[in-house]
Amino acid sequence: MTLEKAKEELVKRYKYIYENAYLIVAPYMYEQTEEEFKKSKEKFGFDKPYIYLKLDYKNDINILFEDFLFTDTPMEESILYETTENKKNNKKYLEKVKNGMQLIEKANEGKDAIMHIKLDHWSILGAVARYIEEQSGDLKNKVNKMKVLDEYFRIGRYKNNGKIYTSGIKPDLHDFDSIVLPKKEKEPRRDRNDIGIKKNKFITTISNSPKFEYNNSIFTEREKQEIYLGYHDELPNDLEINCGIEEEYIETLIETRLRRPENTKPCGEYFIIKENEIFVNPNDRLYRYYQVCPHCGFIVNIPKEILSDCLKQRIEDRCSKDDKLFRKMYLYSELFSLDRLSEKGQKTLLLINNKKN
Ligand SMILES: [Zn+2]
Structure with a gap:
């Protein structure tokens, strides 16, 4: 054998x-x-x-x-x-x-x-x-x-x-x-x-x-x-995604791609996809799931194909409890990005925020 x-x-x-x-x-x-x-x-x-x-x-x-x-x-x-x-x-x-x-x-x-x-x-x-x-x-x-x-x-x-x-x-x-x-x-x-x-x-x-x-x-x-x-509806704990724009632009549909906040652009680094950090764009059916890149703050689309139905449901349930969540993440993305680019002495907003936590 x-x-x-x-x-x-x-x-x-x-x-x-x-x-x-x-x-x-x-x-x-x-x-x-x-x-x-x-x-x-x-x-x-x-x-x-x-x-x-x-x-x-x-x-x-x-x-x-x-x-x-x-x-x-x-x-x-x-x-x-x-x-x-x-x-x-x-x-x-x-x-x-x-x-x-x-x-x-x-x-x-x-x-x-x-x-x-x-x-x-x-x-x-x-x-x-x-x-x-x-x-x-x-x-x-x-x-x-x-x-x-x-x-x-x-x-x-x-x-x-x-x-x-x-x-x-x-x-x-x-x-x-x-x-x-x-x-x-x-x-x-x-x-x-x-x-x-x-x-x-x-x-x-x-x-x-x-x-x-x-x-x-x-x-x-x-x-x-x-x-x-095979027995747990979870994402692999080491599943990575590249920080980039992956969504396809489909011409026949209006607005098929999320318009990212100003002052943000993808950094090309890899990061780990985490269920608890995925948020929903309630107005988008095609590209609905996103996570903020922990390196640069860019909003990265998480392809829905990699999420099982049960996972999607859990994410939807969690996000539906806060109807301003998407807006917050959107603003956070720009703030993160701006703060990252700031000089040491200018890094104020996020520092205050972090101290509170
Ligand atoms: Zn990035």
């Missing part, structure tokens, strides 16, 4: 659990029985039955998870994939999923969003990490499986904010603001002969592959970004 092929499979599997995790794990949501609750009440002072995702290392589904994430045959041939696809049309199964989701709603009621139980790809990746940690035999392959799992974790940690996250399963210090104490090493509890999925070409190809020094991964940040943007 070539590295390219193995990486392609890994991404495909990541995407599958990203899209289907809740469907796979929701039936494992569990609410304490009356009896269990009584005990917890006496022991820990619980005020209501505890609801949680019951997926510990003893659960047999881990075998299917492991097989799915590490098999050297295509994902579509794995049992987890086949059963999940079949269950998508199974009324009884979907009923179980619904019950699981209702339990989550109940568990999250009145809690801070940060404390909410979420069913997602992390539910599966976390379960598999705990499962492999308990493996006590075939230790060399255990290490290699962890290395492959690290790559799944690294894809999941990507955030499109310019920061490079290097942590795999175990958190690296520089990824987190607060100090994360390493977990105490415990004796693995699974039987020596219970070794899960055995060494195969997929595992060795990924685990033996050299990693990039800058991000500690076999994937580039660009590759991770592509996966991330």
